[in-house]
Amino acid sequence: MNKVDLNVNIGGLELQNPVMTASGTFGYAGEFEELVDLNRLGGIVVKGVSLQPSPGNPPPRIVETASGMLNAIGLENVGLEAFIKEKVPFLKKLSTPVFANIYGKTIDEYAKLAERIEWIDEVTGIEVNISCPNVKAGGVAFGVEPEAAFRVVDAVRNRTNKPVMVKLSPNVTDITQIAKSAENAGADSVSLINTLTGMAIDIESRRPKLANITGGLSGPAIKPVALRMVWQVAQNVKIPVVGIGGIMTAQDALEFLMAGASAIQVGTANFINTHATMDIIEGIERFMKEKKISKITDIIGSLEV
Numbered sequence: 001m002n003k004v005d006l007n008v009n010i011g012g013l014e015l016q017n018p019v020m021t022a023s024g025t026f027g028y029a030g031e032f033e034e035l036v037d038l039n040r041l042g043g044i045v046v047k048g049v050s051l052q053p054s055p056g057n058p059p060p061r062i063v064e065t066a067s068g069m070l071n072a073i074g075l076e077n078v079g080l081e082a083f084i085k086e087k088v089p090f091l092k093k094l095s096t097p098v099f100a101n102i103y104g105k106t107i108d109e110y111a112k113l114a115e116r117i118e119w120i121d122e123v124t125g126i127e128v129n130i131s132c133p134n135v136k137a138g139g140v141a142f143g144v145e146p147e148a149a150f151r152v153v154d155a156v157r158n159r160t161n162k163p164v165m166v167k168l169s170p171n172v173t174d175i176t177q178i179a180k181s182a183e184n185a186g187a188d189s190v191s192l193i194n195t196l197t198g199m200a201i202d203i204e205s206r207r208p209k210l211a212n213i214t215g216g217l218s219g220p221a222i223k224p225v226a227l228r229m230v231w232q233v234a235q236n237v238k239i240p241v242v243g244i245g246g247i248m249t250a251q252d253a254l255e256f257l258m259a260g261a262s263a264i265q266v267g268t269a270n271f272i273n274t275h276a277t278m279d280i281i282e283g284i285e286r287f288m289k290e291k292k293i294s295k296i297t298d299i300i301g302s303l304e305v
């Protein structure tokens with residue numbers, strides 16, 4: 001077998017392969033230009049953007065933990081206007097679909113962001129972050145309650161014709177309820193999971209290792225939880241599911257695809273191996289050739305229980 005078909009479809013959008021980058025771990029794409037072939041990626045999700053620029057939380061904001069990391073960046077970002085002026089022009093060069101990840105303190109802010117981004121040709125789709133655990137207002141508040149999730153997604157949906165992907169929080173009792181709300185409000189896909197709330201303590205000073213006290217856990221430590229949630233959500237919604245959480249290798253990615261994810265996002269792995277996304281694409285191809293699987297869509301949801 002010489003060639004395998006890696007094409008996937010997430011809510012009407014064709015990706016040349018299922019490997020995307022996760023928001024906040026890949027800058028605004030330009031930062032990785034020298035490190036990976038950006039046009040080989042299935043999709044790129046850029047750092048979360050809010051209406052106003054934000055300095056984020058005070059440092060220390062990152063701590064390494066067993067098989068993972070805690071971050072409490074608090075959505076530091078350049079703000080929508082600087083994003084449009086300074087970051088979007090680079091995206092013109094790319095053939096890969098780019099998602100802007102948006103975050104607001106109120107439903108109105110999400111709506112305004114969607115309204116503006118609708119007119120940016122270089123941005124293919126919008127990932128709605130209703131799951132950031134590290135900000136005081138908004139963010140995760142909309143991702144833990146089905147009715148609130150519905151209202152945010154509905155507001156965004158009414159302002160844009162671009163593909164809308166809704167990013168879900170694992171810090172909930174039943175993630176399938178939030179996924180269904182997003183679907184009912186018109187989301188084209190859901191992506192999960194964002195980070196799990198955690199903390200770490202310095203026993204000498206008896207102080208939290210993060211200035212924010214708590215942070216979001218990511219990396220291999222969260223993979224089994226993410227995989228379980230992707231599997232559950234995939235059985236409960238009709239829209240495509242994009243799997244995120246501790247994906248470091250092609251094997252990890254294949255597990256998510258088998259659990260029902262139509263695509264995956266690579267996050268923390270980018271900090272450890274800047275070439276991780278390329279390695280994962282190649283590894284998936286190798287697996288398919290070895291197993292004589294010609295279409296990746298035959299792998300999606302193929303888990304037998």
Ligand SMILES: Cc1cc2nc3c(=O)[nH]c(=O)nc-3n(C[C@H](O)[C@H](O)[C@H](O)COP(=O)(O)O)c2cc1C
Pocket residue numbers: 022023024025047048049071073075101129132167193194195217218219220222244245246247265266267268269
């Ligand atoms: C440093 C850092 C910054 C992040 N920033 C964002 C963000 O701006 N918006 C968002 O939706 N998710 C953000 N995330 C969450 C990731 O996109 C991803 O959902 C999470 O890290 C789990 O995937 P991973 O285990 O592969 O890293 C961030 C994660 C990290 C580690």
